[in-house]
Amino acid sequence: MPEPTPVLVTEGLAKAFGRHAVLDGISLRVDPGEIVVISGGNGAGKSTLLRCLAGLLPFEGRARVGGLEVDGRPDVRRLVGYVPQAVQLPEHATVGEVLAFFARLRGVRPEVPDLPEGFLPAAERPIGICSGGQRQRVALAVALLGDPRLLLLDEPVANLDEGGRDAFWETLRGRARAGAAALVATPTPADLIGVADRAVVLADGRVVHDGAMDGPHVVALGRRRGTPEPRASDLGEDEEEAEA
Amino acid sequence: MNAALAVAGWELRGAVRSRVVLGAALTFGAICLGVTLLGLDALRGLGLAGVGPAAAGLVNLGVLVPPLLGLLLGAASLAGARERGLLAMVAAQPISRPAIVLGTFLGLAGALWTTVALGFGLASLVLAGVARVQDLAPLGALVGATLAVGSAGLAVGVGISAFARGRGQATALALAVWFVLALGMDLALAGLAPAVRLGPEGLLVAVLLNPLEAGRILALLAASAGGTALGPFGAFLLDRFGAGGAAALLVGGIVVWTALPLVLAGRALARRVV
Numbered sequence: 001m002p003e004p005t006p007v008l009v010t011e012g013l014a015k016a017f018g019r020h021a022v023l024d025g026i027s028l029r030v031d032p033g034e035i036v037v038i039s040g041g042n043g044a045g046k047s048t049l050l051r052c053l054a055g056l057l058p059f060e061g062r063a064r065v066g067g068l069e070v071d072g073r074p075d076v077r078r079l080v081g082y083v084p085q086a087v088q089l090p091e092h093a094t095v096g097e098v099l100a101f102f103a104r105l106r107g108v109r110p111e112v113p114d115l116p117e118g119f120l121p122a123a124e125r126p127i128g129i130c131s132g133g134q135r136q137r138v139a140l141a142v143a144l145l146g147d148p149r150l151l152l153l154d155e156p157v158a159n160l161d162e163g164g165r166d167a168f169w170e171t172l173r174g175r176a177r178a179g180a181a182a183l184v185a186t187p188t189p190a191d192l193i194g195v196a197d198r199a200v201v202l203a204d205g206r207v208v209h210d211g212a213m214d215g216p217h218v219v220a221l222g223r224r225r226g227t228p229e230p231r232a233s234d235l236g237e238d239e240e241e242a243e244a
Numbered sequence: 245m246n247a248a249l250a251v252a253g254w255e256l257r258g259a260v261r262s263r264v265v266l267g268a269a270l271t272f273g274a275i276c277l278g279v280t281l282l283g284l285d286a287l288r289g290l291g292l293a294g295v296g297p298a299a300a301g302l303v304n305l306g307v308l309v310p311p312l313l314g315l316l317l318g319a320a321s322l323a324g325a326r327e328r329g330l331l332a333m334v335a336a337q338p339i340s341r342p343a344i345v346l347g348t349f350l351g352l353a354g355a356l357w358t359t360v361a362l363g364f365g366l367a368s369l370v371l372a373g374v375a376r377v378q379d380l381a382p383l384g385a386l387v388g389a390t391l392a393v394g395s396a397g398l399a400v401g402v403g404i405s406a407f408a409r410g411r412g413q414a415t416a417l418a419l420a421v422w423f424v425l426a427l428g429m430d431l432a433l434a435g436l437a438p439a440v441r442l443g444p445e446g447l448l449v450a451v452l453l454n455p456l457e458a459g460r461i462l463a464l465l466a467a468s469a470g471g472t473a474l475g476p477f478g479a480f481l482l483d484r485f486g487a488g489g490a491a492a493l494l495v496g497g498i499v500v501w502t503a504l505p506l507v508l509a510g511r512a513l514a515r516r517v518v
Contacts, residue, residue, distance in 0.1 A: 054336040056518045074338040074515065082336040088331035092261040104250040105337040142333065 004031045005067070007150050007181035008053070012061035015048055015205075023046045023059070024205040026215045030150070033197075034177040035172060039189035039218065040202035046185040047232050050152045053183070054082040060154070061064045065150050078106065080216070081143035085185075087156040088135075089127045095138055096123030099145070108146035114174055115141060116167045140168060151175070151182040157191075189218045247339040251347025253356070259317065259355035268313050272363035279305055280367040292477040303368060303463045306390030309458045310360050311397030312422050317352045318401020319418035322509070323411040326518065335518045342510030349402050351508055354400035356394050364390070385466030393459030397422070403505030406512040425456045445478040462494040 008030040015023040022046045030036055037047045052059040054075050055070055062069065068076040078091050089098055096110070103110035112120075120141055121134045130138070136159040143151055151172070157165040172182055173195065184192060192213070199218045201209035209215045280299040294509045322345070325331035334344060364387055371383070401418050408414035433450055436442070442450070451457045464474055465481065474481070481490040 051332070055334075056332055056335055058515070074340050077336060078338040080336065082333070084329045084332045084336075087333055089330065090258055090328075092258055097257075100252050100332070101250060102337060105247050105334065105339050107246070107338070139333070 006031050007034075008063070008065055008183070010053070010061065010063045013049070014043075014060040015052055015057060023052070023202075026063070026202075026207060027204075028200065028207070028210070030183065032149075032181055033176045035176050035192075035196045035198075036203065037189040037192050037196040037199040037213070037218075038183050038185045039187060039199055040208075041187065044202040045205045046187075046202060047154050050082070050183060050185055051084075051156050052127065053150075054080055056082075056112055073130060078146075079149045080152060081148035081150070083139050083143045083154060084156075084157050087139050089138060091126065093126030094123065094205045095121050095125050095127065095130070098127065098138055099123070099141060102142045103145050106146045110145070112141045112144045115144065116169050116171070118210050119164065119167050119171075119222050120168045133161055133164060136160055137164060137168075144171070147175075147178075147180070149180055151180060151184075153182060153238050154185045155187075156184060168201065172181045189213065245343075248343040248347035248350070251334070251339070251344055252350035255321070255348050255351025256354040257351075259352055260358065265317070265359060269359040269362045270344075272309055272313070272359055273366040275304060275305060275309070276363040276367040277370065280370045288412075300467070302364070303386055303462040303467065305474060306360075306364075306386060306463065307393050307459045308426055309363075310356060310390055310394030311425070311456055311459075312357050313359060314352075314394045314396070314398030315401040315404075315418040315422050316415065317356060318349075318398045318403070319354060319405050319408070319414035320411055321348050321402055322405040322513065323414040324405075327411055332518050335513075336475045339512075341513040343381075343511050345402060345406065345506055345510045345513060352398055352402070353395050356398055357391055360390055360394055361479075371473070374400060382467040386463045389459040389463040389466075392495065392498045392502075394461075395456050396455040396459075396498050399502040399505040403509040403512075406509035424452050429454045430455070442510070444477055444484075446494075447477055448481070451494070455498050458494045458497045462491060462498075465490060465494075476497075 008028065010026055010028045013023055013026040013028075015020065026045075026049060026159060028036075040046055048057065051057045053065070053070060057073060058072065064070065065076050066079045067114070068079065070076050087182055096170045098111075099110040120137055121130050125134075127135060127138070136156075139155075140156055143153065143156075153172075157168055160168065169192075172184075176182065176197075182197060184196065186192065189196070189201070190213075192199075196213060197214065198211060199213050200207055201215070201218060209218065212218075283301045306395070317375070322331060325334070331344075335341065368383070371379075400421060401414075404417045405414045408417060422499065429450070433442070433447075437447075451461055461474065461477075461481075465487070484490075485493055
């Protein structure tokens with residue numbers, strides 16, 4: 001069976017702010033249908049990596065999305081959906097206006113049909129009276145507009161309640177089944193056990209783990225307080241062995 | 245271009261809904277009305293007809309207030325969006341950075357022009373009763389010059405916003421630029437002109453280096469046949485370039501003041517961290 005054409009390839013991606021190196025030689029390959037957790041402690045370079053791939057920061061090395069170089073030109077960004085770690089949507093606009101604006105920028109319809117009903121606040125609701133979680137849901141919907149092939153999600157469910165998280169992960173898995181890929185940055189990768197296929201752990205701007213979700217670096221990073229214990233099957237362990 | 249127009253529409257809607265722009269429009273309208281009524285009162289006291297003194301007051305108002313408003317609006321634009329994380333979301337879409345700058349400028353220019361239209365609209369309601377047919381062209385030139393210098397101020401503000409580290413720094417720089425253009429250059433010129441023996445050519449260069457001054461001269465040229473309101477400098481301009489040539493030169497200067505900051509802002513935004 002021929003190897004699938006990767007959605008994302010980076011080779012020796014490096015980024016420094018002044019003399020301070022934040023990313024140092026990141027080489028990754030992400031195939032269609034893969035959901036990859038990008039994790040690491042605070043300041044490990046997770047958000048910077050996503051911002052480089054979204055075309056927001058110039059960098060050294062190479063990155064290609066769908067075969068197109070990430071070099072600042074707008075075309076490649078048509079293939080990418082991005083949610084930054086923190087965004088304040090304008091309070092004067094309604095939910096519908098925000099979606100319509102970003103859809104127009106992308107040249108697509110302002111609809112995300114695979115999001116479950118009730119995930120988004122009503123279209124006529126002003127952002128100013130939406131809760132933090134509702135605003136985050138709108139930002140996530142913006143990233144999903146136009147079925148991008150690569151989703152770059154920086155702590156996407158940080159403000160969401162449990163129902164919202166489950167609904168979003170289910171949507172993300174649906175997108176992956178349809179061939180999209182996603183990089184999800186989070187400091188607590190164990191939260192994505194059962195959702196993500198693979199974990200990449202960064203430390204001091206370098207990849208220290210690229211593989212299964214049960215690697216020692218992943219386990220060491222723990223999980224968000226209040227989230228359920230991972231099932232043994234999610235960790236890839238033999239259930240009998242786990243019980244023993 | 246479609247993406248730039250989308251940004252323009254977004255900015256215009258946001259600015260119109262914002263209380264700051266509404267407040268500025270009402271304030272500018274009230275000041276225009278006040279200046280017009282005071283000017284007409286002075287006119288009647290002298291037993292003169294026409295709109296001359298009222299228009300002269302509006303010239304000074306028009307070349308000072310809209311550029312200040314434009315500078316402040318522009319300074320808050322990109323820097324504010326960057327602080328809120330919104331610029332990153334917009335820049336991650338398939339739109340070029342120069343198109344973001346252009347769209348931001350066009351949208352805010354629409355808001356600024358609405359403000360100016362409201363202010364001068366109120367003044368024209370009062371002037372309509374006393375204006376003569378020959379007053380229409382000077383008043384039209386005044387509105388045009390005001391829109392032009394306001395747009396130049398806005399472009400400089402957007403340029404500052406692209407380079408500034410934050411909204412606070414951008415606003416402080418915008419205010420500093422306005423003080424230099426509105427007062428500083430005049431004061432420096434008044435102090436230096438005798439010492440350096442600045443001739444009319446040197447004065448023209450100084451005018452072109454200041455869009456507010458170029459706008460003022462443009463409006464006054466149109467307001468007074470033969471450039472009499474400008475004294476020897478007006479006579480020099482008309483003698484050397486003719487009325488059309490002088491107007492084109494001044495408009496050209498303002499256009500450069502508008503285009504150059506936008507080009508620099510587009511380049512800065514393409515290179516810097518968003």
